Amino acid sequence: MSNRTSAAVAVRGAVTPDEAERVRDVVGPEIAAIGHPVEQARVRLTRYAGRSLPMLVVAQVNVVVADRMVRAQLSAPSAEEAIDGAAAGLRWRLNRLGRRLAAERSGDISLSHGGWRPVCLPTPSGLLISRNRPRKLVRSKSCRLAVQDPDAAAFTMELRDYSFHLFADDTTGAESVLYRGGPTGYRLLRTTVGPDPVSTTVPLSVRGWPAPRMRVAQAVETLDANPARSFVFFTDPSNGRGRVLYRRYDGDFALLSPAW
Structure with a gap:
């Protein structure tokens, strides 16, 4: 076809x-x-x-x-x-x-089929982080988060070529972030500490403490002070919701927040 x-x-x-x-x-x-x-x-x-x-x-x-x-x-x-x-x-x-x-x-929807570690061309990081001025927040957007388990979140992240994926945990409803890293290749961050996910096929390590509570200005300062980091996942103390501040290709920052 x-x-x-x-x-x-x-x-x-x-x-x-x-x-x-x-x-x-x-x-x-x-x-x-x-x-x-x-x-x-x-x-x-x-x-x-x-x-x-x-x-x-x-x-x-x-x-x-x-x-x-x-x-x-x-x-x-x-x-x-x-x-x-x-x-x-x-x-x-x-x-x-x-x-x-x-x-x-x-009828076999096991997400482990085909493996979890794609061989992708690397995206050069930090190419535009050479300006001699502090980076700033230039874009803010919100979206309705998919309610997923870590397997579905990993599949979404791979299909969409994301460096991280913000989603709502299907068990607790808490904002969570999955990204490539940690000893297993994928790492899960959450706004609340809870039991580790079960029955997952994605090789997963779970951070054992909740996302830090900070305001947006603090997140900007944190990311600006750490050029090697591509994003900061944090809990907004004003509403308890998880948000992600991430680095754009032009070196400045964008903020991703849940819409509900």
Whole structure:
């Protein structure tokens, strides 16, 4: 089966027409080869540059397949590297989703099928953290959190190429964050301490203390003082809700909060 859906391409910064056309040439065949209906497909190509910044291009591909959102993103010094890497990441994730859909049809929905450690092209970190000024909060957004167990959260994180995933624990309802790290490869952070999850297939380590209570300004100071960290998960003392402050590609910060 092939798809006739073409990706809508959006560009930001000094992106050339040839670079935008390369997006269609490289990403288009990946979308056309998907063996399931595509409800949506879009690509964003952004070039960051400045007098005190190294050149960086970020390619992000988003498709909706079988009601699942799949995303692949890569940053690189050149548009060619970013586009090719994002297309490769999309191919891996679509294959992963295909295996999942086949397992659902067969009645075997074990999330361990196919393994939990994808071989993905690395995203260079800290490339834009060279400005000689404190970073600041430039964007704040809220969203309704999916109520999931750690397995479902890990699968969502892998399909969407997230470095972390904020979700609501299906047992307690508490805000939780899953990210790649710790001795097992995946680590779970929570706003409240509770029993470790059971019956999970994802290799998981659980932090044994709750997310620290701090205000947004404190979280900004904490992340700004630790360039190696990509995010801070904390509990807002004003409402007891878990929030994530994370680092954008331009070096500044964005805040993610639960909408309910």
